[in-house]
Amino acid sequence: TEKCFLYLGEPHSRNRAGTFYSLFDKQGKWAGSLRPHHNIPGGEVPPGAGDGRCELVSISKGSVSNSKDIHSNWIDEWYLPERPKLSERYNFHNVLWILWEHGIAYRRGLGRVVEEVWQEQGRDEITLVLG
Numbered sequence: 842t843e844k845c846f847l848y849l850g851e852p853h854s855r856n857r858a859g860t861f862y863s864l865f866d867k868q869g870k871w872a873g874s875l876r877p878h879h880n881i882p883g884g885e886v887p888p889g890a891g892d893g894r895c896e897l898v899s900i901s902k903g904s905v906s907n908s909k910d911i912h913s914n915w916i917d918e919w920y921l922p923e924r925p926k927l928s929e930r931y932n933f934h935n936v937l938w939i940l941w942e943h944g945i946a947y948r949r950g951l952g953r954v955v956e957e958v959w960q961e962q963g964r965d966e967i968t969l970v971l972g
Contacts, residue, residue, distance in 0.1 A: 842898050845897055845962035845964045845965070846896055847954065849863075850863035855917060862874065862875045870958060871921075871924075871958075873953045876950055876951055876952060896938070898936060899954075900935050901935045902933070907931050916931075925955055932956035933956055936951070937949075937950070939969070
């Protein structure tokens with residue numbers, strides 16, 4: 842699978858659905874969203890993110906119609922102004938945020954990265970074992 846590094850931005854709240862974070866590339870371009878496994882009180886940077894840099898691995902690609910509002914229930918970033926809305930479809934990579942311990946990757950969160958932004962990143966092909 843492929844991996845890249847992106848950066849956590851501001852937290853967003855979805856009421857009972859909890860907190861998710863915007864993701865940005867090094868240049869500050871909005872890249873997608875990330876939901877940590879555990880809600881972080883006050884929205885501070887989740888443990889293990891340090892400077893906000895997150896290692897992400899692509900687990901699949903997805904796509905939904907931009908013309909239908911039915912996706913707002915399961916796509917956290919649906920109403921964010923930064924999310925691409927001009928094309929017919931919203932194309933993305935489903936990603937895992939991982940942290941490494943003794944050569945094993947542990948999942949810390951789940952998110953989506955805009956397809957175009959994913960392709961612009963310096964990506965590496967890796968093999969991993971999830972713990």
